[in-house]
Structures are given as C-alpha cells and as structure tokens.
Amino acid sequence: xxxxxxxxxxxxxxxxxxxxxxxxxxxxxxxxxxxxxxxxxxxxxxxxxxxxxxxxxxxxxxxxxxxxxxxxxxxxxxxxxxxxxxxxxxxxxxxxxxxxxxxxxxxxxxxxxxxxxxxxxxxxxxxxxxxxxx
Amino acid sequence: xxxxxxxxxxxxxxxxxxxxxxxxxxxxxxxxxxxxxxxxxxxxxxxxxxxxxxxxxxxxxxxxxxxxxxxxxxxxxxxxxxxxxxxxxxxxxxxxxxxxxxxxxxxxxxxxxxxxxxxxxxxxxxxxxxxxxx
DNA sequence: ATTTAAATGCAACAATGATGCAAATGTAAA
DNA sequence: TTTACATTTGCATCATTGTTGCATTTAAAT
Numbered sequence: 556x557x558x559x560x561x562x563x564x565x566x567x568x569x570x571x572x573x574x575x576x577x578x579x580x581x582x583x584x585x586x587x588x589x590x591x592x593x594x595x596x597x598x599x600x601x602x603x604x605x606x607x608x609x610x611x612x613x614x615x616x617x618x619x620x621x622x623x624x625x626x627x628x629x630x631x632x633x634x635x636x637x638x639x640x641x642x643x644x645x646x647x648x649x650x651x652x653x654x655x656x657x658x659x660x661x662x663x664x665x666x667x668x669x670x671x672x673x674x675x676x677x678x679x680x681x682x683x684x685x686x687x688x689x
Numbered sequence: 690x691x692x693x694x695x696x697x698x699x700x701x702x703x704x705x706x707x708x709x710x711x712x713x714x715x716x717x718x719x720x721x722x723x724x725x726x727x728x729x730x731x732x733x734x735x736x737x738x739x740x741x742x743x744x745x746x747x748x749x750x751x752x753x754x755x756x757x758x759x760x761x762x763x764x765x766x767x768x769x770x771x772x773x774x775x776x777x778x779x780x781x782x783x784x785x786x787x788x789x790x791x792x793x794x795x796x797x798x799x800x801x802x803x804x805x806x807x808x809x810x811x812x813x814x815x816x817x818x819x820x821x822x823x
Numbered sequence: 824a825t826t827t828a829a830a831t832g833c834a835a836c837a838a839t840g841a842t843g844c845a846a847a848t849g850t851a852a853a
Numbered sequence: 854t855t856t857a858c859a860t861t862t863g864c865a866t867c868a869t870t871g872t873t874g875c876a877t878t879t880a881a882a883t
Contacts, residue, residue: 568828568829568830568879568880568881569880569881570829570830570831570879570880572830572831573830589869589870600831600832601831601832601833602832602870602871603831603832603833603834603871603872603873604830604831604832606870606871606872607830607831607872608830610871611830622756622757622758622759623756624756625756625759625762625838625839625840625869625870626839626840626841626868626869626870628759628869628870628871643798645800645804648807656798656800658801659798659799659800664777664790664793664813665793666779666790666793666813666815667792667818668818669817669818669821669822670779670815670816670817670818670821671815671816671821672813672814672815673782673814673815673816674813674814674815675811675812675813675814676810676811676812676814677809677810677811678809678810678812679798679800679806679808679809679810680806680807680808680809680810681800681804681805681806681807681808682804682805682807683803683804684801684802684803684804687803687804687805688803702848702849702850702860702861703849703850704848704849704860704861704862706861706862723838723839734862734863735862735863735864736839736840736863737840737841737842737862737863737864737865738861738862738863740839740840740841741841741861741862742861744840744841745861759838759839759869759870759871760837760838760839760870760871762838762839762840
C-alpha cells in the first residue's frame with residue numbers, strides 16, 4: 556500500500572506534504588519525530604502545514620501520535636491502516652528512539668461501570684538492546 | 690504520612706513550596722495539573738520554582754508525572770510512597786480529569802532479549818462515569 | 824478549462840519546560 | 854543562638870510543540 560492509496564481510501568486530498576510525510580513514515584521501522592520526518596522529506600513546508608498534516612492524518616486514523624514527554628512526540632502508522640494489533644511502545648532513554656512493540660499487545664481495559672474507553676496507550680521506558688551493550 | 694515527613698524521608702529540604710505542593714496533592718484523589726495545584730496553594734511561587742519543585746519531587750520518586758498530551762500534564766503521589774501497586778491512569782476527554790485506576794494494575798512487560806524496562810505508563814482515554822450521563 | 828472547497832504560508836500567540844545568575848533560605852555545626 | 858555554606862528561589866531569557874486567523878494557492882470534480 557502506497558501513500559497515495561492510503562490518502563484516497565480515507566477521502567483526503569493528495570497533497571505533496573501529506574504524501575511525503577506518509578512516504579517517510581511508511582518506510583521507517585520506528586516512530587519518528589517531526590524533525591526526523593522533515594529531514595527525510597524532499598519538499599520544504601511551513602511548520603504550520605506540517606502540524607496540520609499530522610493532525611489531519613491522525614484524525615483520519617492514518618497516523619498515530621505517541622507522546623513520550625513534552626518534548627518527545629513521535630508519529631507512526633496507525634495499526635488500523637495495516638490491520639495490525641494494538642501494541643505497546645518502547646522508548647529508549649539512551650538513544651531517544653521509539654519502537655513499536657508488536658509482540659506486546661495492548662489489552663482492552665476492564666473499566667468500572669459507567670466508564671468508556673476510546674484509546675489505550677502503553678509506553679515502556681527503558682534501554683533498548685542497541686544501547687544496552689555499551 | 691504528612692508532607693514534611695515525606696520530604697525528610699527522602700533527604701530533601703523542607704521548603705514551603707515543596708510542602709505546599711505535597712499537601713495539595715496528598716489531599717486530592719485525582720492527578721492534578723500545575724494550575725490546579727497553584728490555585729489550591731497558599732503561597733505565591735515563581736513558575737520556575739514550581740517546575741523545579743516538581744522535577745525534584747519526581748526525581749526522588751515522590752511525585753509521578755502523567756503526560757496525557759502536550760498541554761495536559763498531571764501530577765500524583767508516586768505509588769512507591771504509599772507502597773501502592775502500579776496502576777493505569779484514566780483521562781476523561783470530556784471533563785479533562787485524570788483518575789488513578791488502582792483496580793487496573795500495570796503488568797511488568799515481557800521484553801525481547803537485551804531490553805530493560807525502567808517504567809511503564811498506561812493511559813486510557815475515554816469518558817468517565819460523571820460525564821457519561823449527560 | 825472552470826469552479827470551489829480545501830490546503831498552504833505567514834504572522835502572532837499560548838503553554839510547558841530549561842538555563843544562568845544573583846539573592847534568599849534551610850540546616851547542620853560551632 | 855549564631856554562624857557558615859550549600860541549596861533553593863526569583864527573574865530574565867530562550868526552546869519546543871501546538872493553535873488560530875486570514876489571504877493566497879492548489880487539488881480535483883464538473
């Protein structure tokens with residue numbers, strides 16, 4: 556599945572910014588920050604446009620935003636796009652990278668009566684196997 | 690256990706800002722934002738002091754910071770202080786409040802070889818029982 | 824090719840958070 | 854109780870993420 560296809564499927568206009576962002580993210584095996592994405596992007600877009608693209612893509616459940624911390628926001632393809640299972644995210648405190656942990660599924664929470672869940676985010680913070688042996 | 694005791698136990702100076710923050714948080718049954726805490730606080734402190742207090746208290750594992758979103762940061766007593774179990778947090782998208790879900794424990798994650806976990810955060814977003822029937 | 828709703832760029836702004844430095848304060852020792 | 858010193862505080866300044874309004878440009882349907 557390519558970026559253009561994804562956009563059409565979700566009834567979004569095929570703009571170069573959106574296609575570029577999706578192209579970069581879909582090629583990556585990790586969740587990426589705004590700057591990481593911008594660096595790999597061909598075009599040069601205004602910051603506002605960038606954010607609005609992220610917002611639109613997130614609202615359409617194409618991208619998933621992982622907020623590790625105030626200054627550590629990452630984007631990845633939403634599991635719904637690949638019909639992948641919901642999974643936890645691992646944040647390495649050493650290399651600052653966020654990895655999707657497909658082998659750690661996120662269970663649907665059993666909430667007290669009257670509560671409704673829309674989304675569950677699991678973020679595991681620690682040290683990844685690359686940074687471990689150093 | 691009172692604020693002064695907690696500070697001494699962790700070898701932190703008893704400053705009025707720290708004691709005030711702890712006093713407010715320990716009386717509350719929900720995780721509170723910086724502004725919520727400031728409103729309930731007697732003294733009037735500089736924003737920097739406030740943040741440094743939060744940081745110190747967090748580093749000493751007295752407070753726990755829950756980052757719901759870029760503009761939604763909350764603080765609660767760290768489970769370690771009360772020797773409570775690690776638990777999930779529920780963020781109500783309607784009333785904007787964060788509740789500690791003691792009945793939903795956070796499991797120690799089983800990670801691939803080479804990974805080490807220091808902390809796991811589970812945030813469930815949805816609608817709470819107060820906002821449900823409206 | 825024309826039309827129109829949507830997307831973009833620009834400027835301005837808000838909130839959280841960090842840092843450097845001088846002044847004030849808590850605490851341990853005399 | 855007073856003194857001494859390390860710690861904390863307040864202030865100024867700056868970085869980053871994110872938002873909004875408005876004029877201009879663009880995608881895509883006719």
